[in-house]
Amino acid sequence: MRERFGAVPTAALVDVMDDLGRREQTLPAPIRPLADGMRLAGEAFTVEGAPSEHDDWDAAVRKTLAMLGAVPTGHVAVYQCHHDRSAHFGELSATSLASRGVAGCVIDGGCRDVRLIEAEGFPVFTRFVTPEDSTWRWEVTATQEPITIGTVRIEPGDWVVGDEDGVVVVPLDIAAGVLAAAEAKVGTESAIRVAVRDGMSPLDAYERFGTF
Numbered sequence: 001m002r003e004r005f006g007a008v009p010t011a012a013l014v015d016v017m018d019d020l021g022r023r024e025q026t027l028p029a030p031i032r033p034l035a036d037g038m039r040l041a042g043e044a045f046t047v048e049g050a051p052s053e054h055d056d057w058d059a060a061v062r063k064t065l066a067m068l069g070a071v072p073t074g075h076v077a078v079y080q081c082h083h084d085r086s087a088h089f090g091e092l093s094a095t096s097l098a099s100r101g102v103a104g105c106v107i108d109g110g111c112r113d114v115r116l117i118e119a120e121g122f123p124v125f126t127r128f129v130t131p132e133d134s135t136w137r138w139e140v141t142a143t144q145e146p147i148t149i150g151t152v153r154i155e156p157g158d159w160v161v162g163d164e165d166g167v168v169v170v171p172l173d174i175a176a177g178v179l180a181a182a183e184a185k186v187g188t189e190s191a192i193r194v195a196v197r198d199g200m201s202p203l204d205a206y207e208r209f210g211t212f
Contacts, residue, residue, distance in 0.1 A: 002074055002103065004179055005161050006041035010168045012182040012189070013161060019181075020174065027167040028150040030127050031106065034114055040104030040123040040162045042076040044154050044169070046147045049109075051083050052139040063140045068093055070143060073101035076160040080147040081109030086134035089124065091116035098122040106160060106167055108149045110134070125162045185211070 005013075010026075017025050033039075047067055054060060071077045077097065081088050089105055091113035097105065104123035111117070111126040112133075144156045152169050154160070159170040159179075170178050192205050192212065206212040 001179065002041050004183065005159055006039060008179065008182045008186060010161055010163050010165045012185045013168050013170060013178060016178050016181040016185060017170065024151040025169050027152055027169065029166060031108060031125050031167055033162065033164065034111060034124040034126055035118040038123040040076055042074050042103030042160060044078045044156055044158045044160050045071045045075040046144055046154055046156050047077055047079045047140060048142040048145060048147050049079065049081050049083065049088065049138055049140045051137060053137065057135055060139045061135050067140045067143050068096050071097060071102050074103055076103050077105045078147065078154055078160055079107040079109055080149050081107065081138065083109055083134065083138045086110055086132045086137050087112035087130050088134045088138060091120065094120050094122040094124065104162065106162060123162065125167050
């Protein structure tokens with residue numbers, strides 16, 4: 001499933017879910033890949049945090065490290081940070097997750113160590129980049145509970161797919177059907193591409209193939 005989701009464009013997944021009436025499955029547009037070419041696909045491991053002005057750096061970092069150690073192989077860590085100031089993810093976190101086969105990280109928050117993460121080859125999608133560490137200013141409050149990013153509710157185990165267009169969430173209960181329909185749509189669009197390159201008008205292509 002992960003390899004198949006990783007091969008399907010996010011746009012095709014969104015189109016299929018739109019047809020099903022599931023029209024709130026795209027994360028906010030500012031959440032972008034940290035570097036060109038990054039893609040990810042995997043089941044969601046959800047993380048929630050909150051601002052926390054405190055003097056106990058050790059206790060806060062231990063919460064974060066315990067969370068990182070709990071992300072399973074093949075999953076995507078998905079953060080709802082409720083905090084728009086600091087970096088909630090960095091190079092050592094990326095190295096730790098990559099070493100255990102975690103599929104990537106999506107952060108409604110901040111990231112740092114861009115060059116080092118890019119060199120690691122670990123896919124990260126984030127809202128912003130900053131050099132400021134979050135440990136003095138933020139802490140993890142929950143994992144593996146439902147979270148909401150923008151208008152998208154994300155349950156643990158939902159499928160999260162990211163590419164150059166953005167990030168979409170496919171609810172677990174419809175994942176198999178959405179994936180199969182998206183794969184079929186990609187095949188149809190390839191046929192449409194050939195037809196319009198050969199001179200078929202857009203409307204004629206739509207009438208012939210039933211989509212565009």
